[in-house]
Amino acid sequence: MSDDIQRPHDSDNVLKFAKNKSAGDECRNKWIPGTNANGTDYSTLTDEEISLRVGKLISPDGMSIIGASGKVFIHEYGTPVGGYGQMCLGWMEFDPCNLWQDAGPIIAKYGIGLMPFKNELPKAWDLSTGLLGNREYSHENLLRAAMIVFLMKQEAK
Numbered sequence: 001m002s003d004d005i006q007r008p009h010d011s012d013n014v015l016k017f018a019k020n021k022s023a024g025d026e027c028r029n030k031w032i033p034g035t036n037a038n039g040t041d042y043s044t045l046t047d048e049e050i051s052l053r054v055g056k057l058i059s060p061d062g063m064s065i066i067g068a069s070g071k072v073f074i075h076e077y078g079t080p081v082g083g084y085g086q087m088c089l090g091w092m093e094f095d096p097c098n099l100w101q102d103a104g105p106i107i108a109k110y111g112i113g114l115m116p117f118k119n120e121l122p123k124a125w126d127l128s129t130g131l132l133g134n135r136e137y138s139h140e141n142l143l144r145a146a147m148i149v150f151l152m153k154q155e156a157k
Contacts, residue, residue: 040155042137042148047097048072050147054096057154058106065094097144110153112146124149 042050051072055065064075074094077086096103107114111127124145126135135152139145 040151042151047095047144050097050144050151051094053151054106054147055094057150066091071095096147097141100143103143103146106150107146110150112149112153114142114146116142126153128153 045053048067048070052065052067055072055074056063059065059074060077066073072094073091076089076092078089080086094102096106106112113125113127113131115123115125117123121138121140122142122145123136123138124142125131125137126133126149129135135149135156137145137148137152139148
């Protein structure tokens with residue numbers, strides 16, 4: 001995944017891997033929520049930046065996505081017809097941080113769990129690691145949290 005949208009890190013919210021050595025013990029990693037193993041602080045990204053990153057990962061060629069005037073557009077393909085393969089339907093607006101029709105298929109396909117809490121921030125997490133894993137994110141916008149977890153999963157590969 002390209003890292004062309006790197007932002008400065010907020011030291012209070014950056015994932016840090018601290019090597020803890022005690023007599024004869026092996027190093028252990030400690031995880032601080034809000035970022036990935038590469039130190040990307042997702043809280044600093046705009047919805048557009050997240051949508052661009054997600055779009056690059058899900059588009060068939062990794063390039064059928066553009067950002068312009070604060071919006072993101074992805075190339076849409078139709079069902080294969082005869083021997084012609086997939087038909088190009090043109091460009092459509094892509095906003096998985098705010099539209100269920102864009103986020104829902106990604107959430108289902110990539111196993112992202114959602115918890116809309118009443119008295120605390122909603123949470124999204126990686127179903128393959130569970131709630132005790134280190135790929136989870138809480139945000140008032142649950143779809144944004146889910147897309148951040150999707151990015152965490154993809155960058156962990």
